[in-house]
Amino acid sequence: MSFPWAEHYAPKHPVMRWLDEKLPLPRLVYSAVGPGYPVPRNLNYFWNFGILAGLALGIQIVSGIILAMHYAANGTVAFDSVEHIMRDVNSGWLIRYAHMNGASFFFIVVYIHIFRGLYYGSYKAPREMVWLLGVVIFLLMMATAFMGYVLPWGQMSFWGAQVITGFFSAIPVVGEPIREWLLGGFAPDNAALNRFFSLHYLLPFVIAGVIVLHIWSLHIPGSNNPTGVDVQGPQDTVPFHPYYTAKDGFGAGVFLVCYALLTFFAPNYLGHPDNYIPANPLSTPAHIVPEWYFLPFYAILKSFTFNFLWIPAKLWGVMAMFGSILLLFFLPWIDGSPVRSANYRPLYQKFFWILLVDVLILGYLGQAEVTPMVVLASQICAIYYFSHFLIILPIVSRIERPLPLPNSITESVLHGEAAEAAPIGLAAASH
Amino acid sequence: MLARIFAPIVVGLGFVTALVFAILFTPHDAAQPNVVEEFHKDPKAIHYASDGPLGKFDRQQLQRGFQVYQEVCSACHSIRLVHFRDLEEIGFTKPEVKAIAKQYKIEQPSINPDTGEATTRKNLPSDPIPWNFANEIAARAANNNALPPDLSLMVKAREGGAPYIYSLLTGFAPVPANLPASNRPAPNLHYNPYFANLNIAMPPPLTADGQVEYSDGTKATVDQMARDVSAFLIWTAEPKLEARHRAGIGVVIFLLIATVLAYMSYRNIWAGKKH
Incomplete structure (x- = not known):
């Protein structure tokens, strides 16, 4: 659509040219999911x-x-x-x-x-x-x-x-x-x-x-x-289609x-x-119990059991539960690291995996019968959840030393090979 | 810049402190030994013809199960979501279903077309199988104020499904000598370790071998009757199970082939393109 390396739609057939003038629907498809949308070549599953x-x-x-x-x-x-x-x-x-x-x-x-x-x-x-x-x-x-x-x-x-x-x-x-x-x-x-x-x-x-x-x-x-x-x-991209x-x-x-x-x-x-x-x-x-996809948030809700600062535990729980999702709105500014991929952020990477395990445990605790152990475990996991986003991330993202980044996407996929192998059709033709 | 780092940390510390206080000031009583858990039993392992992805109903068994329902369970329990016409699916012919409906001992509530008074009439295949009680109050009145639940969906409405029902039916037992007084059955309750709180209002329904007489020659032991009726309740809860299994096999095979083709096309298109 509008980034510098986007391909522009240039219909050849007169009917398509006519249609493009009146209603540029083919242009939209071409630019959205067609060859007009170049995508990095190294995307994984x-x-x-x-x-x-x-x-x-x-x-x-x-x-x-x-x-x-x-x-x-x-x-x-x-x-x-x-x-x-x-x-x-x-x-x-x-x-x-x-x-x-x-x-x-x-x-x-x-x-x-x-x-x-x-x-x-x-x-x-x-x-x-x-x-x-x-x-x-x-x-x-x-x-x-x-x-x-x-x-x-x-x-x-x-x-x-x-x-x-x-x-x-x-x-x-x-x-x-x-x-x-x-x-x-x-x-x-x-x-x-x-x-x-x-x-x-x-x-x-x-x-x-x-x-x-x-x-x-x-x-x-x-x-x-x-x-x-x-x-x-x-050279860094392939067409979407x-x-x-x-x-x-x-x-x-x-x-x-x-x-x-x-x-x-x-x-x-x-x-x-x-x-x-x-x-x-x-x-x-x-x-x-709610459906499984709400369980981590339900566990956070239930982990607040004390009327801290005269605010009732239930209100803390509800604020924390909504807060646990709303804080995601602030994430782009909480994370101060200029490096995007955790592959090059050794410290953040570790905390990322802890967060993932933490959320899975919270999910398990959300459906477990409320026993003192379950409450304690969900309190610890909820502490980690909020600490990860609101305390660890702002600090870690500003103090960690990222690994050296590849110079380009192409360099990262070629692993030092000078050039790409010839496309299959060409290789066959040369024999 | 500093605000960016301090604002989240202050909010984060707020939640963390509230939780730390919660940990410190919530009384963590030592867990009480749970008597119910100690005596409660998990359902017995039992196999049904309809188990597994290729499972099909054993129609002979479903018919025997229907007979047990009709002669034993239906005295108190309804299967209100099942219609007589549905019985064709468990192997009865149309005339047989018509006869079963017509001869069913409980009649269909109706209205006298001349006087408008409430009355009953013989069942038709299109009728839902009627309940022995006119309403919930009547059912409670006849059962020491306990309501016999509808059984149509029971297999899906209880943890453990059909094996749980089988275990419950065969699981009535004398009260263990070491059961604390607080967990002993109150009057009109019956000890059953498969039931959630150990004491169930339902008296043992299957009491003796030969309680029903199977026409296919199967020996009607208590165990056999419990198996048959629980199998029947799998069908009442999930009448389309066979169609689901059959369609599932076809859909999964189709999707696997399509996925292999999609994978080959993916490999083909990306061949020679390092990524």
């Missing part, structure tokens, strides 16, 4: 996950629209309408399981996408806006997923809605009125279910819109790469195989049995 997230969103929107044709957002029939989809709608079981597990896979690929960005410094200048929009997408995804989980109106749907909207009641004075306003009542009921359905249908399209902005802002500086070194010329369309095609295949295995052979593995019990406001489940 972690760069597949952006496309995979888009694919997951597409699957969710298509399966979701079909589900909405059969689902009824009314507290008395919502649960049974989902079972109607599972039993009586042609291939309804497939659509519903695909949607249910599609949400999990969307989060899996987005989490990998986020951690890729953290490792390779994709949030740094000049790509801060890409990162900021990414965090917005992540927040929208969490809201969408939460509201979607409420729709089957099972026990976990109901009590999850109860607990999560209960966060707002932690706000002093206005908290309880806000909660009642959000729910349209004193507890989750028909009003809440209906508005959640409406918003659950709306937000994916908002996400799609923000994704357009996310990609647009990415295409201004162009993609980052595993070395973090800027592109210096055409066919090089990365082919690589993404393979990545999509692997993704779909994993997704199909879970959807067809263990569709309820990531779910919770209690959600197959119809919602019952009079009977609280023994353990209320």
Whole structure:
């Protein structure tokens, strides 16, 4: 689109020239995912996950629209309408399981996408806006997923809605009125279910819109790469099509195989049995746990058990839980290192891996039964989480001595070889 | 520049201090030995024909399971999501289903077309299988105020699934002598180590071999009846399981071939391009 090494669209066929003058749609495709978007040649498989997230969103929107044709957002029939989809709608079981597990896979690929960005410094200048929009997408995804989980109106749907909207009641004075306003009542009921359905249908399209902005802002500086070194010329890049369309095609295949295995052979593995019990406001489940993708944040919430500085523990927990995501908005400025890729940042690299393990442990602790040991462990892990971003990173990024960077992307991939091997066609012709 | 470094550190120290205080001032009581955990048992390992990616229902077994449901469980429990017509899927013919519906001992709630009074009529294949009780209050009244839950989704609604149900049905036991008084069954409760809190309101439903008489000659031991009815409940919870397995095999094979082709095309396009 607009970086110096972008290829410009020059249609040859008169029809395409005519179309380009009236509606430059082919130009858009050419510049966005075609040969007009030169991409660093050294991207590894972690760069597949952006496309995979888009694919997951597409699957969710298509399966979701079909589900909405059969689902009824009314507290008395919502649960049974989902079972109607599972039993009586042609291939309804497939659509519903695909949607249910599609949400999990969307989060899996987005989490990998986020951690890729953290490792390779994709949030740094000049790509801060890409990162900021990414965090917005992540927040929208969490809201969408939460509201979607409420729709089957099972026990976990109901009590999850109860607990999560209960966060707002932690706000002093206005908290309880806000909660009642959000729910349209004193507890989750028909009003809440209906508005959640409406918003659950709306937000994916908002996400799609923000994704357009996310990609647009990415295409201004162009993609980052595993070395973090800027592109210096055409020798450093390959056209997006066919090089990365082919690589993404393979990545999509692997993704779909994993997704199909879970959807067809263990569709309820990531779910919770209690959600197959119809919602019952009079009977609280023994353990209320959110879906797996919220567990690290849930563990942070639960780790605040002390009314520090006269602020109630619950309010600390809620602030920390939202804070743990909102701090990502400040990451491009917290990290002061000019070097992007953690491959050349020995100290940051170590802390990155500790953070990853820390988040996985928090995820485990989020679903564990609350015992003193679990609380202590989640407090320690939550301390590390905040320390990593807010204390370690600002200091480490300013004191560490990065390893020498390669002079260029091409140099890094050629490993000292003088020139590239001849393309296969030419090599064959010379024999 | 300095603000960039100090602002996050101040916020970070805020959260960290709150957590450190939480660690220091939360009473960390020594964990109480959990009596329930000590006596609670995990479900027995048991195999069903429908297990695994190639699993299919054993229709003969499902029919026996339906018989156990009909003659034993249905006295208290409903399977409200199952319709008589669905029984065709477990191997009954259309006329058989029609007969089962017509002869079913519980009739369908209905309205007298002349007077508008509540009445009942014979079941049709299109009817959901009716419940023995008119409503929840009636069910509680007949069961010491305990509500017998609907069984349609039970296999998916309990940790442990069908093996848990099988274990529960065969797991009633005398109260262990060393069980503390606080965990002993109250009146109208029954000791069962597979149940979450050890004491279940349901009395042992399968009490003697030969409680039902199987028409296919299978010996109706308690163990066999528990196996059959739990297998039947896999079907009521997941009636499309076979279609799912069949479609899954096809989809995965298709995707694997497509992925191999995509990999070859990727290698081909990148051949000679160092990256």
